[in-house]
Amino acid sequence: MKKNTAIVNAGRQKKWTQGVINPPVFRASTIVFDTVLDMKKATAKRAEQEMFYGRRGTPTTFAFQDAMTELEGGAGCYVYPCGTAAITSAILSFVKTGDHVLMVDTAYEPTRDFCEKTLAGLGIDVTFYDPMIGRKIETLIQSNTTVIFLESPGSLTMEVQDVPGICEVAHAQNHDITVILDNTWASPVLFKPFEHGVDVSVQAATKYIVGHSDAMLGTATANEKCWPTLRENSYLLGQCASPDDIYLAMRGIRTLGVRLKQHQTSALQIAEWLAQREEVDCVLHPAFENHPGHEYFKRDFQGSNGLFSFILKSSKPEALTAMLDGMEHFKMGFSWGGYESLILANSSVGKMRSATTWPFSQPLVRLHIGLEDVEDLIDDLERGFERLNEHL
Ligand SMILES: *Cc1c(COP(=O)(O)O)cnc(C)c1O
Secondary structure (H helix, E strand, O other): OOHHHHHHHOOOOHHHHOOOOOOOOOOOOOOOOOOHHHHHHHHHOOOOOOOOOHHHOOHHHHHHHHHHHHHHOOOEEEEEOOHHHHHHHHHHHOOOOOOEEEEEOOOOHHHHHHHHHHHHHOOOEEEEEOOOOHHHHHHHOOOOEEEEEEEOOOOOOOOOOOHHHHHHHHOOOOOOOEEEEEOOOOHHHHOOHHHHOOOEEEEEOOOOOOOOOOOOOEEEEEOOOOHHHHHHHHHHOOOOOOHHHHHHHHHHHOOHHHHHHHHHHHHHHHHHHHHOOOOEEEEEOOOOOOOOOHHHHHHHOOOOOOEEEEEEOOOOHHHHHHHHHOOOOOEEOOOOOOOOOEEEEEOOHHHHOOOOOOOOOOOEEEEEOOOOOHHHHHHHHHHHHHHHHHOO
16 A cells, blocks of 8 residues: 555554544443453453553544554554653663663654653663764663664754664664654654654654644654553553544644655745845754755655754844744744644753754744745745834
8 A cells, every 4th residue: 555545544443433534533431342251251351452441442442543553553553642652651661760861862842841850860870872883883872771762854953863873773682772763853754753663753743744733733653562561551641632633643644655745845945945044054954965964864864854954144132033023824832733834933942952063152042843834834924024024
């Protein structure tokens, strides 16, 4: 099955849909059994998509789990109330006090915070590493290293990691390390984590999977080896997600292929336009040849999306504020992955890095290019630069 056919069909088994097109919303806490034997049977198979108790999921959950495993790969998928819950539960599933975690320096900020606060409090040591380290990660591995966490491309700054290289080192004979990847940027279609050696792949489904900025959801999909541990520990942590939100994700995912195609085309057009602008120092986009890790992007990814950043030449706060305050189509707000364009500035990237030195002191501007017409978006940015220049 080719990509778009798989996206349209994923998870739509009759046992979950009863024959309708979209898997319906099954809301439940209690599920009742007719006989003692029925209850015993359900209990025995409670971890295997059997109707048992609401926290274990209903057919809505099961259809979405199947869809994610079909699209992203792996042996099973656990669903969480948001991407951050998926990240923290995935990590907690594979560490105990005294262990050591290798965390990429360009991780999503709440992931970094979780390491510095929660993991540190549990007596789990974390070393941050350069996203461009590749196979040299070997030099940072300790006898108690149990997790290597990757995020590729990195949050805000978009460095692309050598995922297969790092996985090979992590899985070498003398190590027993679980590789967890935050695969949100790629969604389940632009990067195939399990074909590149990853053990657990995390998605903030809030982004492109839900795709309409109206629900929070997370997933973690694991290979055969890690699935039972991930499933059991996530369950013990009490993780579960609302069937209504899962329904929205299942609806959103059907158009993922066509949406991504348009996000990619429009974003590349705007990134190229920005690269020519005098106000821009540089564009941070994995598809650009001079971008850190571009060779891995070309080798491992099946395309790009609507999210990238650029660095301004000016660091005058009033000028940036004037630019941002007057935007018409680019809305200011956190998150990304919906059909709408978003703009977000960050002037303290350097403070979010500890293993590497961020070379720019000027603000970074992150754009999510939505599904509006490119001409309107470029016009909006052009007028933004005019306001910026008026305040220089
Ligand atoms: C948004 C995001 C998350 C967190 O997802 P939430 O659903 O907002 O908790 C994790 N990783 C990346 C890369 C993200 O962009």
